[in-house]
Amino acid sequence: MFGSYTLMDLEQNKVVETQLVQSNEVRSSCHMEKEWLVRAVQSMEENNVAISQLITDRHLQVAKWVRENMPGTTHYIDVWHVAKGLKKKLVALSKEKECENIGGWIKSITNHLYWVPSSTPEGEDDNVKWEKWTSVYHHVQNIHVGHGDHYQQCEHGALDPNDRQKRWLRPGTRVVEKLEGIIHSRQMKKDIRMLSPQLQTSSLEAYHSTINHFAPKMNKFSYKGMQSRLILAALHFNENSKRTQATTKANQLRYKIAFPKQKKGDYTVKKVKTQNTYGYVDTLLEEVTSRVQFGEVPPLLSS
Template identity: 45%
Template sequence: MNMQLCKYNTFRRHARMFIEPAIVSYWQKSQEGMLQKLHAEEKVIVGGDMRADSPGHSAKFGSYTMMDLKNNKVVDLQLVQSNEVGGSYHMELEGLKRSLELLKERGVTLDCIVTDRHLQIQKFLRESSITQFFDVWHIEKGISKQLEKAAKKKDCEKLRGWVKSIRNHIYWTAATSTTGPERVAKWTSILNHVQDIHSHDDPLFPKCLHPLRIAQYQWKAAGTPAFHKLETILSTKRILKAVAKLSPHHQTSSLESFHAVILRFAPKNVVFPFLGMLCRLYLAALHYNENAERAQATTSTGKPLYKLQFPKARKGECRAKPVKTDPTFCYVANLMDLIFDQVFVDPAPFTQELLKIPIPEDLCSQYERPDREEVISGYATRFNLAAV
């Protein structure tokens, strides 16, 4: 087609000299403005979670995101390489420590932090005297999976009819409670409710709040295999401790949405260098922050727009999802102006800031590199091995 295309080496040279310094500088200025606003607030509620570049415990990169849950903005991103902390399992804790240290340096006062149930995170926050809440969806997802699995067993089929009610009950418990013991009291009341018993011994929640006459459900009798399995799932020590720390208002669903945005900038099936990965994370954060508060789209008559979805997890249940207005890309135009007006003119100050970012050694640097010819001579496949 006789199209003019630059080679990869040319792109990398331009990225190293102009694009990456501009992205880092633009993100740092944007982040500094957000941190100054958080410093002026008395109490800040943040959410934290890590995204790995591959599943399992073989990830190379882990990006820890800290988000202000009141205005739905990404305030910090920390990229951790697995050889910095001795393995991919420890990357999430290291990312959290770095983010908290940055917020402390900027004088941000935390009210609480909402996370998942990562054990290392729980221990660190407990020892640091930082109030922690759990995201409701992460706990509900685990309980729902256990109930669905139990409903496939003999004499437990009727549990499937209660899964949706129990799922709604855990969200209601989190939203209507103010203390941990109250959450536990409301949560455990479901075990009486499924037996058609609506008065409870716990004074924190003495009776159900629904009308006395309700629709006929498949009530469970104590002593049956189905009720025993339900009680085992809902009242374990680990579940009760988690329910006591359910987040009452703010959740980490926005963090999950941001992680989906990262896939558009840094797909998991593509390998990037450390600095290239970091800049792609910054671009994803800039895009997300600019479009975090998009309004719902409407028709020409002002009627809100929705689209119908069939989520895989809901197994055929149709749901309505609001349609947002089209995203904007003002950050792209600002970055282009920065590159052409300042970075091209004098790249030295920008590259100096880029050099301050500590870049860890490659994963292969910890191994001794053998002789090339020896490795090639020892190459063999299962199809051309010599006959024995």
């Protein structure tokens, strides 16, 4: 069993480091992610590359290791991972007795979570983020002022009751009490202050799809075979990561409608990108030809 770990420059949208670890190299599978990160960071340090900001998921071992071993690095948590866990809790709550009305607010609450870090300037007091986040607990009860000392009222204007599509939740009801436990949980208080303000790891998820193309999970590969396929996936992704949007013959931008599984029947509009290029293949062929010509054996092909 293998596991791969990737470091990506999210501003440039480029893979900069990839690590492959076998499960028998660590004590258990839950230790694999931290081991991947340790090796990736060590590789970056050996190449004199400093990491000023790091965005990861909510893995507790990773957070502890970064805190103890990377004091000069600002550690952020990707909003999508927090939103995913939040949505699961809200969906579960909506299925409980007397809590059905929260179902109409799930999308709004998760969208609010994304807004909190993106609307808060870097370096701002953590209390601002927290009060922005907890303001949604008041908002769903039609309370729009008095959220806290740092964030006192909602930023939206006057609300037209004729435009209402969701029912306000009534204070003191069971659903409001349950929602308070989710919004004000200790885990959320830890996560909110660490949410990434701008950059997210959606590009990394796209890269994972590229890996699945070069190394399908249904097939088994040797360690060197898997390592080679990871490198090919990185080369392919980096060459095509900044493709522009495709246009029609009339020079109009092209879009398509997709139905992601996680949206459960709902759709999303996506940009159609230009065709992939494969210039890295020519570069690899030239390198292999050169090495064979001069009697050199590529490291990955040596026994």
